[in-house]
Amino acid sequence: MRDKQPCWILRTEATECCWKMAGRKVLIVYAHQEPKSLNGALKTVAVEELSKQGCTVTVSDLYAMQFEPRATRNDIVDCLHNSDEFNYGVETWEAYKRGGLSNDLIEEQKKVQEADLLIFQFPLYWFSMPAIMKGWMDRVLVQGFAHEFPNCYDSGLLKNKLALFSFTTGGSKEMYAKGGINGDTRYLLWPMQHGIMHFCGVKVLEPHICFAPEYVSEEKRKEMLLAWAQRLKTLWKEEPINCSPEWYFK
């Protein structure tokens, strides 16, 4: 039987933590077109390391799945609640309750429901995730499933889960510094971490950022992969961030 107690409350010795990790379920939502990319390699590292720990790892490889990012009437397989004026939020909420969502959404929701940890692996596109991953958020995290007012933020319906945003950038670390031209990476994490994950009750771990992998040596890229593997070894001992404006804009 799976222990549903959140792992981050454990502050005990390594052996006990290892025992807790076994059986944990991880969903990696992955958005890169090229398996040979650094994003592809980071995803593979995570699958291997977490499997080694005894976790069950599922990957939603969005491009390979040709995942549909557009939020349309097709997401509701049966009749509409109000066919006179289409309201996506209301229609998917109603469809969720009566089991009328399209199969691809039901499949993704099952994966989320089972997961203790969600890892989002992607290249940063325009200070955010690629559209195919934004579409996953728009379509999968339906009202009734992930939140249902007033059950949002700390009482969101996906509480007791963890999320981690792992991404690569085009710009350097200096460009993404607080006084840098792109501003602090924390600024751009606000909509993703607070606006999506925290809103659904998910606790957020520190992001994992590989800066400008296209402009560094092969050796440096290998170090990036090693650093990720290393972090994953003790991931379950990490405490979530305090997901409030202070963390982002202080």
Next chain:
Amino acid sequence: MRDKQPCWILRTEATECCWKMAGRKVLIVYAHQEPKSLNGALKTVAVEELSKQGCTVTVSDLYAMQFEPRATRNDIVDCLHNSDEFNYGVETWEAYKRGGLSNDLIEEQKKVQEADLLIFQFPLYWFSMPAIMKGWMDRVLVQGFAHEFPNCYDSGLLKNKLALFSFTTGGSKEMYAKGGINGDTRYLLWPMQHGIMHFCGVKVLEPHICFAPEYVSEEKRKEMLLAWAQRLKTLWKEEPINCSPEWYFK
């Protein structure tokens, strides 16, 4: 002949401003599934008001166009620069230079190139734009067309254009206040206004936000449409915001 002088530098009487507005070109990138929605009505108000001023208005109705949001190899119609390892940013840059981008992207780029003002009209999805509109950003604003290092930010390739984000929210104005549960709307505007538009050299006008239209009276919704029409009457006299961290996080 069209006067390419940016309109916002004009600080003269209304008649001269009216004369300057005639002939200006506006592209409205619109993302809502339902023409009867408030977003649909806001789009129509903009088309009517700006046309009345003598502007040429083009609408990219993304859902009606079934616009493709996924950034894939299909965006390059001919051979790849490096078919051994697909890199979307590099491939679209190279394809742009040799005229090898897919037709839907070329069409959108033409509209952007001609426009003096870009209006983005959408319902806020997860503290950001819907995936179909994010896909428009990801795919249309290709390197070489919209930016080309070091031509970014104030020297971005789309300088001398204006952009305006006009959106509706689910949450109330109080929820989106600085101390509110969702935080200041300016926080979530950072990736869109600074990370995308400013990066491409586009100057940004104050956003236009209709809070929680689903939870207000029909009369209040009519007031929202009137307020938008009213703002558009003097839009060309507005000064762009100072798109720096101070505006967002002060």
